[in-house]
Amino acid sequence: GIQVEQSPPDLILQEGANSTLRCNFSDSVNNLQWFHQNPWGQLINLFYIPSGTKQNGRLSATTVATERYSLLYISSSQTTDSGVYFCAVFSGGYNKLIFGAGTRLAVHP
């Protein structure tokens, strides 16, 4: 089945810093999503990004499907960015989302 790997597993930033999170996947996919889970457990859909680049405020994401990776950029980080960031791909064969292990981000003031 599809394998999804994320790096780094943990990241600590000072407020205002920039960061890049990476997601590698083992097979060709066309439906990669990024999620943010806040410290209270709520999962929010950030991007659906099968290929190309999208931006939403201080967040942007790029997926290079041919090379099987996606990047999530966080600029000018804020304490509210803390939490866990997951990437996930939808396996049509199994009709389910397959999640990576996540990157745990802590932004300190």
Added chain:
Amino acid sequence: SAVISQKPSRDICQRGTSLTIQCQVDSQVTMMFWYRQQPGQSLTLIATANQGSEATYESGFVIDKFPISRPNLTFSTLTVSNMSPEDSSIYLCSVGGPTEQYFGPGTRLTVT
């Protein structure tokens, strides 16, 4: 988009008891998904629930332990049966498909 609510938001239960978690969606959906997230871990799919048919369980999850009901297109329940401390997790329901998935706020379960 979809707005999903779950009840209860959290609970502390004794081992050997059962807890039923409710999931309500603000629109009709064909499939609903139930996930478990153990402490510090990623999400693991428990089962997919279609209205009018039995749920489809993932490897490692069985109906006797996690019975699911799906009485209509906006509602589902997940029961965690005969609980043990290893069942302490966040349980989330979700809806959506290949391009977007939406999650409920989760039920944080602690088993003592």
